[in-house]
Amino acid sequence: MEVDSAVIGAGIIGLACAERLSRAGRSIVVLERHDRPIQETSSRSSQVVHAGLYYPTGTWKARLCVSGNRALYGWCEAHGVPHARLGKLVVATTPDEEPELHRLLAQGQANGVPNLSLADTAFVRAKEPDVRATAALWSPDTGVLDVHALAESLVAEASSRGATFAWRHRLTALERSGDAWALRLDGPDGQPVTLRARHVVNAAGLDSDTIAALAGIDLDTAGYRLHYAKGRYFRLKAKGRVRHLVYPVPAAHLAGLGVHVTVGLDGDVRLGPDVTYLPDRRIDYAVPESLGPDFARAAARFLPFVTPELVEPDQAGIRPKLSGSGEPFRDFVIAEESARGLPGLVNLVGLESPGLTCALEIAREVEALLG
Numbered sequence: 001m002e003v004d005s006a007v008i009g010a011g012i013i014g015l016a017c018a019e020r021l022s023r024a025g026r027s028i029v030v031l032e033r034h035d036r037p038i039q040e041t042s043s044r045s046s047q048v049v050h051a052g053l054y055y056p057t058g059t060w061k062a063r064l065c066v067s068g069n070r071a072l073y074g075w076c077e078a079h080g081v082p083h084a085r086l087g088k089l090v091v092a093t094t095p096d097e098e099p100e101l102h103r104l105l106a107q108g109q110a111n112g113v114p115n116l117s118l119a120d121t122a123f124v125r126a127k128e129p130d131v132r133a134t135a136a137l138w139s140p141d142t143g144v145l146d147v148h149a150l151a152e153s154l155v156a157e158a159s160s161r162g163a164t165f166a167w168r169h170r171l172t173a174l175e176r177s178g179d180a181w182a183l184r185l186d187g188p189d190g191q192p193v194t195l196r197a198r199h200v201v202n203a204a205g206l207d208s209d210t211i212a213a214l215a216g217i218d219l220d221t222a223g224y225r226l227h228y229a230k231g232r233y234f235r236l237k238a239k240g241r242v243r244h245l246v247y248p249v250p251a252a253h254l255a256g257l258g259v260h261v262t263v264g265l266d267g268d269v270r271l272g273p274d275v276t277y278l279p280d281r282r283i284d285y286a287v288p289e290s291l292g293p294d295f296a297r298a299a300a301r302f303l304p305f306v307t308p309e310l311v312e313p314d315q316a317g318i319r320p321k322l323s324g325s326g327e328p329f330r331d332f333v334i335a336e337e338s339a340r341g342l343p344g345l346v347n348l349v350g351l352e353s354p355g356l357t358c359a360l361e362i363a364r365e366v367e368a369l370l371g
C-alpha cells in the first residue's frame with residue numbers, strides 16, 4: 001500500500017495533523033499502536049486552553065500557544081466541542097512574589113496575549129472568595145475543554161475526507177526507499193505490515209525520539225533525546241468551591257507551572273500536576289495516596305481551606321521533555337528533515353505543555369513544511 005502521508009500516533013497532535021493534511025485531498029493513514037485515539041499523554045492532561053503567558057517570545061511554544069488558543073476556541077465553537085473560557089488567576093501569596101506577576105504580564109504582552117491585567121485583592125476575592133493572594137494576574141482567555149470530544153471531532157473530520165486509521169499498528173522500522181519512505185509495522189495480531197508513504201509525520205509523543213532514531217537520526221547530536229517527567233494530580237473533595245483556574249507564580253525553568261488548581265467542565269476541582277522525573281523512562285501512572293499531604297500543603301499556600309483530608313489521588317500523565325531535570329527551557333521540535341538527508345519526514349519531538357493548546361497550529365505548521 002502507498003499513501004501520500006503516514007501520521008505516526010493518534011494523540012491529539014497526530015489527529016490534528018491528519019485533519020489538516022486531509023484538507024488538500026491527500027491520502028492519509030494514521031498508525032496507532034492502541035485500539036483507540038488519545039490513550040497516552042493527550043488523555044492525561046489538565047485540558048487547559050492556555051493563553052501563552054509563560055514562554056520566551058518568538059519560540060514555537062509562545063507563538064503557537066497564542067494563535068492556538070484562538071484556533072482551538074474557534075474549532076470548539078464550530079464543532080460543538082464542550083469548552084469554557086473560565087479565566088485564570090496567577091496569584092502572588094507574598095509581596096516578594098509580586099514582581100514575578102509584573103514579569104509575567106510583560107512576557108504575556110510581548111507574546112501578544114490579549115486582555116491580561118494585574119488584579120488586586122478585591123478582584124481576587126470577588127472571583128474566588130477562598131483564595132488568599134496579595135495580588136494576581138488575570139488571564140480571561142485561559143479555559144478548559146473536553147479533549148475526548150475534541151479528538152472525536154478531529155477523527156470525524158479527517159475520516160469524512162478519506163483519512164484512514166490503522167488501530168493496533170505499531171511502527172517498528174522506518175527507512176528512506178527511493179523517493180518515499182518504507183514503514184514496517186506490527187499489525188493487530190503481530191503480523192508484519194508494510195507501507196510506503198511520501199511523507200511521514202512523527203507524532204509519537206513519548207516515543208517520538210525513538211521514531212526519529214529509527215529514521216537514522218542521532219538523538220544526542222540532534223538534541224532530540226526525551227526525558228520523562230511525571231505529573232500527578234489529586235482531586236479536591238470540594239466540587240464547586242473553586243470556579244476559576246488558579247496558579248501560583250511558576251517554578252524556575254518552567255519545569256512545570258507549580259501545583260495549581262484546575263476546574264473541569266463538570267465542576268470537579270483538581271490539584272496538580274507536580275513534576276517528577278522518571279530516570280529510566282518507565283511508564284508509571286501511579287498516584288500514591290501518601291503524597292496527599294504534600295499536595296494539600298502546596299495548595300494551602302493560596303487556598304487555606306485545603307487540608308489532607310480533602311484530597312484524594314486522581315490521574316497522572318507523563319511529559320515528553322527535551323530538558324532534563326534542572327536544565328533550561330527547551331522549545332518544541334517541529335522539523336522537516338531534508339537538511340539531514342531525510343526529506344518528507346517531519347519530526348514533532350518534545351511536545352509537552354502547551355501541546356494541546358497548540359495542536360491545531362502545530363498541524364498548520366506541519367502542512368506548511370510538507371508544502
Ligand SMILES: Cc1cc2nc3c(=O)[nH]c(=O)nc-3n(C[C@H](O)[C@H](O)[C@H](O)COP(=O)(O)OP(=O)(O)OC[C@H]3O[C@@H](n4cnc5c(N)ncnc54)[C@H](O)[C@@H]3O)c2cc1C
Binds near residue numbers: 031355
Ligand atoms: C500532566 C500533563 C498535563 C498537561 N496539561 C496540558 C494542558 O493543560 N494544556 C495543554 O495545552 N497541554 C497540556 N499538556 C501537554 C499535552 O497533553 C501534550 O502536549 C499533548 O497531549 C501531546 O500529544 P501527542 O499527540 O504529541 O502525544 P500522545 O498523546 O502521547 O500521542 C502519541 C501517540 O503515539 C502513539 N505511538 C507512539 N509510538 C508509536 C509507534 N511506534 N507506533 C504506533 N503508535 C505509536 C502512542 O500510542 C500515542 O497514542 C499536559 C501534559 C501532561 C503530561
